[in-house]
Amino acid sequence: MIRKCRFAAMLAFSAMMSTAALVQAQAADLLSTLNSTHVLTIGTSNDAPLAYIDPQTKAAVGALPDLLRAALPLMGVKADVRAVAMPFSSLIPALQAGRIDMIGDGIYATAKRRQVIDFTSNTFYNPEALDVAKGNPDNLHQLSDLCGHSAGTYEGTTYVDQLKQASAACPAGKPIDIHLYPTIQNVFADLTAGRLNAGVVDSSLSAYALKQNPALSFELVADYKPADKAGSACAFGVTKGNDAFLAGFSKAYATMLADGTAAKIFTKWGLTPTSFFLSL
Incomplete structure (x- = not known):
């Protein structure tokens, strides 16, 4: 009987620890994860000039990877931005399954999508x-x-x-x-x-x-x-529970809009006039 009680107690303790580990993993913010891994993997439907994989270098290139490379240092993060190409319809499932860290594509931040994932502050308009x-x-x-x-x-x-x-x-x-x-x-x-x-x-x-x-x-x-141009606001998509990352990005991107960094990146990729894409 004593052995059975001890065995049951060990099982209960093991289950409790597994649950605690799961909760801790779910609570981990993308910001802290990036500070640990130093790699940000984005999903993209591989469309220039927004975000695509260079066929020669295999690097993530385009306006959106460049925006991230400019924003991350302002957030105190040093991370390599990498990309995984997939059909547009696979982006949200891939994010939810943990195959990517972020949706780095021209995706509308709609109310329907906000039911299942979170979005950063608006990055640009893409009607x-x-x-x-x-x-x-x-x-x-x-x-x-x-x-x-x-x-x-x-x-x-x-x-x-x-x-x-x-x-x-x-x-x-x-x-x-x-x-x-x-x-x-x-x-x-x-x-x-x-x-x-x-x-x-x-x-x-x-x-x-x-x-x-x-x-x-x-x-x-x-x-x-x-x-509806207002409804065409695009943003980076992340999983639920990444409030620290979202707050940090919002502050960094506001700075980039104010000092002209975002406009320079959009000009580089031929998205002009920049006011059409960056403001209503």
Whole structure:
């Protein structure tokens, strides 16, 4: 009997210690973790100029990695910023599973997403663009003009819901033929090949793609009005319970906005005029 009691007590103690360790691990803030590991691993859908992996050096490059490299020292953190590429729709699951430390992509900080993860202070605004064939042969200017036409975007983005809502408002028998793709590059490819009438994707990525490759046979609709620029605020995503990191980043980024550091980084990556992306 005594042996059984001792064994039961040992099991109870072991369970208590395991629970305590779990609670301590869950309470660990990203800030303290970075001070220990000196590595910040971000997830990205691998889109220039925001965040992507350089094919030669394998380094994390783009405006967002540069923002982090400027902000971390202001937070008292010395860490190497690395990136893991994945489809946009995999970013939140990867963060929750602990495969990455942060979502370092142009992700909207929506109320729905805030239910499952936390976000830093807003880093920039990235409203959608309406991309069409050169010359806009179908005369498309707003989402309502897409009724009876095909339009594409990439999986996991809020643009999917925007297209679905616009299609639901179309006249009977003339819905939008919505195509979903794994990446934004797939949207550009089908639009250029004439397999889509329009693409609804990030304005920053559309402008950068055309700047890098003028041969792409599409253009941004100049008079298109984004549905909600305020709602296009992007931020870095982290798991719940990282209050110290969030507070530190907020203070650091406010300094970067005030002293022009953020604007210099956006200019470097062709995201101009910077006021369009950094303020409402």
